[in-house]
Each structure stands twice: as C-alpha cells, then as structure tokens.
Amino acid sequence: MTPTAARRTLFTPPVPASPFPYHPGSLLSVTDLTVEGVSRLLARATELENHDPLLRDHILAKRRVALLFYESSTRTRTSFELASKALGADTTLISSLSSSIEKGESLKDTGLTLRALGAEAIILRHNSSGAPWLLEEATRLPVINAGDGMHEHPTQALLDLRTILAHLDPRTKTCHPELSNDRHPERSHPAARDGAVEGPAFSNFREITSETLAGVTITITGDILHSRVARSNMLLLPRLGARVLLCGPKELLPQQAAGAGPGIEIERDFDAALRQSQIVMMLRIQAERLAGLQLDLDEYKAAYQLTGQRLAAHAPAAVVLHPGPIIRGLEITAGVADGPQSAILEQVTNGVAIRMAVVERALLAGGNGAPADRPSSVEPQQGGLA
Ligand code: CP
Numbered sequence: 001m002t003p004t005a006a007r008r009t010l011f012t013p014p015v016p017a018s019p020f021p022y023h024p025g026s027l028l029s030v031t032d033l034t035v036e037g038v039s040r041l042l043a044r045a046t047e048l049e050n051h052d053p054l055l056r057d058h059i060l061a062k063r064r065v066a067l068l069f070y071e072s073s074t075r076t077r078t079s080f081e082l083a084s085k086a087l088g089a090d091t092t093l094i095s096s097l098s099s100s101i102e103k104g105e106s107l108k109d110t111g112l113t114l115r116a117l118g119a120e121a122i123i124l125r126h127n128s129s130g131a132p133w134l135l136e137e138a139t140r141l142p143v144i145n146a147g148d149g150m151h152e153h154p155t156q157a158l159l160d161l162r163t164i165l166a167h168l169d170p171r172t173k174t175c176h177p178e179l180s181n182d183r184h185p186e187r188s189h190p191a192a193r194d195g196a197v198e199g200p201a202f203s204n205f206r207e208i209t210s211e212t213l214a215g216v217t218i219t220i221t222g223d224i225l226h227s228r229v230a231r232s233n234m235l236l237l238p239r240l241g242a243r244v245l246l247c248g249p250k251e252l253l254p255q256q257a258a259g260a261g262p263g264i265e266i267e268r269d270f271d272a273a274l275r276q277s278q279i280v281m282m283l284r285i286q287a288e289r290l291a292g293l294q295l296d297l298d299e300y301k302a303a304y305q306l307t308g309q310r311l312a313a314h315a316p317a318a319v320v321l322h323p324g325p326i327i328r329g330l331e332i333t334a335g336v337a338d339g340p341q342s343a344i345l346e347q348v349t350n351g352v353a354i355r356m357a358v359v360e361r362a363l364l365a366g367g368n369g370a371p372a373d374r375p376s377s378v379e380p381q382q383g384g385l386a
Contacts, residue, residue, distance in 0.1 A: 025142035025365035030154040030236040039208035045353040057088035066119035070096040083355035108138040121362040142362035157232035159350040173215040175278035177341040214241035219273040221247040222283030238263030247273045274314035281321040308335045
C-alpha cells in the first residue's frame, strides 16, 4: 500500500449512519434487519402461529394499531389486521378514499392525528417511495412499511423467505414442491399426500444464517422495474446465500439491475432461467405504474408466461411463487397457479404469522426486552434500479 493510499484510508470519513429508523420497532426496509434479526423474526412467527390463541391475544391486549392505506390491498391489509387482532391489539383502518386524505390532508398531518388519537404503531401502504420514512420522522412512532411505491415491501420478502424455507431440504439444500408446511392438504403435492416425503422442512431451520440459501437459485420474472416485492427480495435473499436471477424484457428489467448487488444476475431467456431454478417467483405487470409504456402482450406471454408446458419442460421440480394479485392468463396460467408446484396460497397464509411477529416487534421493541434488529453499521448501499 502506498503512503497516499494509506493516508486516504485513514482519513476517509466513515459512511454516516442513517438516522432511520428512529424507532427500534419500525420496519421500513429489509435492510433494517440483520440476518440474526431475520432469523429471530421467523422463529417468533412460528412460535406465535403455534401459540394457544386464547393466551396469544393477551400479548398486545388493547394496544392500538393504525392501518393507513393509500393504495388498495387484499393480502397485506387483511393479514396485518388478522395478525394484530390475533395478538389482542385493536386496529383501525384509514384508507385514502374514506378519510380526510381525500380532502387534501397531508401524510404528516394524518400521522400526527393518528398519534393524537392514541395509535401506538402505524402500518403504511403508500404510492410514493419513501413515504414510511417521512411518516416515521413526523410521528416517531413505530412504522411498518406495507409497500411504498416502487421501492420496498419488507414483510412480503419475509413471508416469501418463510415459504421458500418450508420447501427447502436443509440436508441437500434443494427445494421441492412436495415439502410443505401447508395446512391445506388438498392443495399439496400428491407425493406429500401419499406420505412419500416428509415435511415440513421449515421446522428444521433453528437458525437462519448467511449460508442458509447457498446453492439455491431463485428466478424472479416479470415487471421487475416497478416491483417493490422484487426489490425487497433482491435485498434479502442474497444475504442468506441465494443466487437471484432476474428475468424479463428490457422495458421491465433495465440492464443496470444486474449491478444491484452481489448474487444478482440477469437472464433474459426464461426457459434458460427456469432450467437453473429451484424457485420461480412470477410478478404481474403493474399496469398502474407503466406510465404510457406500450407492451405487446402476445409477445410478452410468448416469452415470459409461466405455462404448464414450460414448467414441465424446464423446471418440473421448481416451486412456483407469486406475491399476488395474480393475473391468470397473463404472467401465469390458471393451471400453474392452481397446480401442484404452486405455493402461492402458502405465501398468503405465511403472511399472517410473519406479520404477527413484525407487529409484536413494533410494539414491544425497546419496551419489553425485544432486541432491536438494526444492523450496527450501515451496509454498503446496493445500486438501485431506475
Ligand atoms: N402481495 C401484496 O402486497 O398483495 P396486496 O396488494 O393484495 O396486499
């Protein structure tokens, strides 16, 4: 090392720590969580799921949770509400169409109003990227990001991880559709129904580490550019050792996404990506965010639709995921969505357990011994998508 280089190293100021999140119970980004924090949350989700419901609803008895939704939602809103109620919390829903937001009230004033009304945590879905950070700064309440614009959807990535782990054989590090913790046996793979395979695999994971998904390739296909689900998964899965292949046309997947972080690659040929994948995550085209972009849907379907024929030919043993809502006949056929390789409804079910753990963390972090999961130093910024 030259003296100049040494001097530069010595005097280069450290990356300033982000003031966010202010509250240790907030979950604004998956990068707020260490790998140990992810492991604790998933373990707690399983504990809470198996907890006696009559005792579980004392955990957050009478605590107040506000669900502030500026965008429509079925899965996220319902599962956060069910999760909060399962722990005994009182919930209230504020949606942009039936509140004073419609009259022009700002996010800041809405948040301060909710705090004045006694809300102790706010779960926010917003169409603008970064809105949860602004709300947290204004209210200093624990804020949970339930999806912000094209940016992040951290609890979706956590429930996707839980679903992947449920299908992962920890001995061979391979995923199988027939391994499942699904509580709906009529939907499960025939091999599982016949008792030919054992499950669930998830219970074998006591601790998640940076090696847990080593050797696992996960393909994410479709509208990556507009997808907060893709972004949160790209920020989470490689930290556990996964290789993430992004697949889609250049209009929906800019080339610079390949530099989004270690473990992330682009493979434009869907069949080639499928042949390498143990997990295939399909995304819908987000018509509401295309902003005039014209796509030839017939061409898109020919290249990127997940059909039964394509799956059988190139990934007959892969597990199929989709965060929903699914558009049957566009990115995925009904046969695949309802078929034995699909874990789509398992993802939905896993949302409740994950969100119980996240809401509990929001309300008990720092107050009841639950350790904060924030990384001690700022991790290197991942290159962003356009
Ligand atoms: N996956 C997801 O966020 O679905 P909703 O929009 O229905 O909440």
